[in-house]
Amino acid sequence: MIMSRTIGRRVKLVICYTLVAILSFTFFIPFFWMVRSALMDHAQLFRYPVQIFPNPIVWENIPYALRSQPFAIFFRNTIFLVVMNVIGVVITASMAGYSFSRLQWRGKKIVFYCLLSTMMIPGFITLIPTFLIWSALGFHNTYVPLILPAWMGGGAFSIFLSRQFFMTIPKELDEAALIDGASHWKIFWVILMPLLKPVLAVLAIFTFMGTWNDLLTPLIYLRDRNLFTLSLALASFRGPFGGRWDFLMAASAIVTLPMILVFFIFQRYFIEGVTLTGIKG
Amino acid sequence: MGAKVSRSRKHFRRNEIYGWLFAGPAIFGFLAFTIGPMITSIFLSMTDSTLGFGGNFIGLEHYRRAFTADPLIWISIRVTFTFVAISVPLTISTAFFVALLLNTEGLKGVKYFRTIAYVPSIVPGVASAFLWRWIFNPRGLLNHLLETIGIPGQNWLFDQNLVLPSLAFMGIWGIGGNMVIFLAGLQGVPRSLYDAIEVDGGSIFSKFRYATLPMMTPTIFFTVIMGIIGTLQVFMPALLITEGGPNNASLFYGFHLYRTAFVNNNMGYAAALSWIMFIVVLAFTAIIFATSKHWVYYEGGDDR
Numbered sequence: 175m176i177m178s179r180t181i182g183r184r185v186k187l188v189i190c191y192t193l194v195a196i197l198s199f200t201f202f203i204p205f206f207w208m209v210r211s212a213l214m215d216h217a218q219l220f221r222y223p224v225q226i227f228p229n230p231i232v233w234e235n236i237p238y239a240l241r242s243q244p245f246a247i248f249f250r251n252t253i254f255l256v257v258m259n260v261i262g263v264v265i266t267a268s269m270a271g272y273s274f275s276r277l278q279w280r281g282k283k284i285v286f287y288c289l290l291s292t293m294m295i296p297g298f299i300t301l302i303p304t305f306l307i308w309s310a311l312g313f314h315n316t317y318v319p320l321i322l323p324a325w326m327g328g329g330a331f332s333i334f335l336s337r338q339f340f341m342t343i344p345k346e347l348d349e350a351a352l353i354d355g356a357s358h359w360k361i362f363w364v365i366l367m368p369l370l371k372p373v374l375a376v377l378a379i380f381t382f383m384g385t386w387n388d389l390l391t392p393l394i395y396l397r398d399r400n401l402f403t404l405s406l407a408l409a410s411f412r413g414p415f416g417g418r419w420d421f422l423m424a425a426s427a428i429v430t431l432p433m434i435l436v437f438f439i440f441q442r443y444f445i446e447g448v449t450l451t452g453i454k455g
Numbered sequence: 456m457g458a459k460v461s462r463s464r465k466h467f468r469r470n471e472i473y474g475w476l477f478a479g480p481a482i483f484g485f486l487a488f489t490i491g492p493m494i495t496s497i498f499l500s501m502t503d504s505t506l507g508f509g510g511n512f513i514g515l516e517h518y519r520r521a522f523t524a525d526p527l528i529w530i531s532i533r534v535t536f537t538f539v540a541i542s543v544p545l546t547i548s549t550a551f552f553v554a555l556l557l558n559t560e561g562l563k564g565v566k567y568f569r570t571i572a573y574v575p576s577i578v579p580g581v582a583s584a585f586l587w588r589w590i591f592n593p594r595g596l597l598n599h600l601l602e603t604i605g606i607p608g609q610n611w612l613f614d615q616n617l618v619l620p621s622l623a624f625m626g627i628w629g630i631g632g633n634m635v636i637f638l639a640g641l642q643g644v645p646r647s648l649y650d651a652i653e654v655d656g657g658s659i660f661s662k663f664r665y666a667t668l669p670m671m672t673p674t675i676f677f678t679v680i681m682g683i684i685g686t687l688q689v690f691m692p693a694l695l696i697t698e699g700g701p702n703n704a705s706l707f708y709g710f711h712l713y714r715t716a717f718v719n720n721n722m723g724y725a726a727a728l729s730w731i732m733f734i735v736v737l738a739f740t741a742i743i744f745a746t747s748k749h750w751v752y753y754e755g756g757d758d759r
Binding site (some may be wrong): 183186187190191193194197198201202203204205207208211219220224266267269270272273274277278279280282285288289292294295296297298299300301302303304305306307309310323325326327333358362383386387389390393394404405408409412419422423426427429430433434437441444445448449 | 484493567695712
C-alpha cells in the first residue's frame with residue numbers, strides 16, 4: 175500500500191517534469207529562433223530542408239543592422255525617456271502614496287477611488303483629446319507628452335501600488351517623528367524613503383519596461399526621426415528591411431537584449447511587482 | 456485649553472494642506488490627463504472636427520453614423536468579440552494550468568521555469584510582433600515543425616479563418632504575468648484543505664475540484680476581468696502584424712479606432728468610437744461583476 179503510493183507519487187513527478195521540460199522548450203524556442211535567424215544570411219533562412227543552426231554564422235548581420243540605422247541616437251533617446259520617467263514616477267507616485275495612506279484630509283477617499291477607477295477607462299478615450307490638446311499647445315513632436323504624465327503620479331496603478339506599500343509600514347515611526355517636530359517633508363524623505371526601497375524598485379522597473387516597450391505614444395507624437403525611440407525605430411524598419419528577416423531579427427534582438435538584461439538583474443522585483451498586482455487587485 | 460484646541464486645529468489644517476500638496480501632482484495629473492480629456496472627448500465626439508478642435512457641432516450624428524453607416528464597425532465588433540472568446544479562455548486556462556503544474560509538491564527547479572515562462576512577457580511588443588510574423592511565415596518555424604510530423608503547413612496570417620486563432624496562439628507566449636499571479640494565488644491555498652481531502656481518500660482531481668478551484672476563484676475572477684478589458688481594446692497585433700487583414704478578418708475595434716483617429720485624422724468620429732468602446736467595456740465588467748457572487752468564493756464572506 176505504502177509502496178504503491180510512493181511509486182504513484184514518483185510517476186506523477188516524472189510526468190510533471192516531462193511536461194515542464196516540454197513547456198520550457200516551447201517557451202524558449204521563439205528566442206532561439208530570433209537569435210538563430212539573426213545570425214543567418216537570406217539564403218540560409220530559406221534553405222530547404224530547413225537549416226536549424228546558422229552555418230556559417232553570419233555575425234556581420236549585427237553590425238550591419240546597427241550601422242544601417244542610427245541606433246546610437248535611438249538608444250540615447252530611449253534611455254533619456256526611461257530615466258526621466260523613472261525619476262518622475264518614483265517621486266510623484268510615492269508622494270501620492272504617502273498622502274493617501276498617512277495624511278488626513280477632506281475628500282481623500284473620494285479622490286483616491288476616482289483615481290483608481292481610471293484604470294477601467296479605455297486608453298483611447300483620453301488618448302485622442304490629449305493628443306489634440308498637446309498639438310494645440312505646440313508640443314507635437316517633442317518629448318513633453320511622453321514625460322509629463324510620469325511626473326503626475328505615473329498613473330493610477332503606480333499610486334495604488336505605493337499606497338498599499340505605505341499601509342504595511344508601521345505608523346508609529348512617523349508619528350514619533352511628527353511629535354518630535356519633524357515636518358512631513360522630512361518624514362517622507364528621510365524616514366520613509368529608505369523603507370520604501372522594494373516598492374520603489376517595482377515602480378522603477380515597471381516604468382522602465384513601460385517606457386522601453388511603448389510604441390503607441392512615440393508613434394503618435396514623434397515625427398522627427400532623430401527623436402525616435404528604439405521601439406518606434408524598430409517598427410519603422412519594416413520598410414527598409416522589408417522581407418529581410420535576417421536584419422529584422424537582428425534588430426529585434428538588439429532592442430530586446432537590454433530589456434532581458436534588466437530583467438535578470440532585477441528579477442526578484444519583477445516577480446514581486448506582478449504578484450502585487452494580482453493579490454491586491 | 457483654548458490654546459490646545461487652536462493648536463490641534465492648526466495641526467489639522469497643516470495636515471490638510473500637506474495632504475493636498477503631496478497628492479498634488481497625482482491630482483493635477485488626474486484632472487489634466489483623465490477628467491479634462493474625458494470632458495473634451497464628449498464634446499469632440501459631437502463635432503465634425505477632423506484634425507484639431509473647432510469643428511461644427513453636429514450632435515449625435517457620429518453615433519448615428521457608427522450604428523447605421525459604418526460597415527466596418529460591425530465587422531470590427533464581430534472580430535473583437537470572436538478574439539475575446541478565443542483568446543481570454545485560451546491564455547487564462549493555459550496560465551492556470553502551467554501554474555498548477557509548477558505548484559506540484561516536490562517539484563524542483565520551479566524558479567528556473569518560472570523565469571523561462573515569464574521572460575517572453577517583457578519582450579518589447581514590436582520585437583515580439585516581428586518574431587511571430589516570422590514564425591508564422593509560410594516558410595517559418597511553425598510550418599517547419601508541422602511538416603516534420605506530417606501536417607501540411609498553413610498560411611497562418613493570411614487565411615481569414617486562421618488569423619485570429621494564430622494571434623491568440625501567439626498570446627500564449629505572453630502568459631507569464633498571469634502565471635505568476637496564479638502561482639501566488641496557489642501558494643495561498645491552505646495545506647489543511649488538501650490534507651483533509653487526502654484523509655478522506657480523495658483523489659488529485661477532487662483536491663482540484665473541491666480545494667484548489669474554489670480557493671482560486673478570486674484570482675480567476677481578477678485575471679478574467681483584466682483579460683477581457685485588455686482584449687476588448689487590443690489593436691497592436693493588427694497594427695504591427697496583419698494590418699487588419701486578410702479581408703478585414705483581424706480588424707479589431709481598437710485598430711479601426713486607431714486608424715480613424717491617427718491615419719484618417721477623423722478625430723471627432725474616433726472620439727465617438729472610443730465612447731462606444733467605453734460603454735462595451737463597462738457593460739462587460741458589470742456583467743462579470745454581477746455573476747461573480749455566484750461563482751467567486753471570498754474568505755470571510757458569508758458562510759456556506
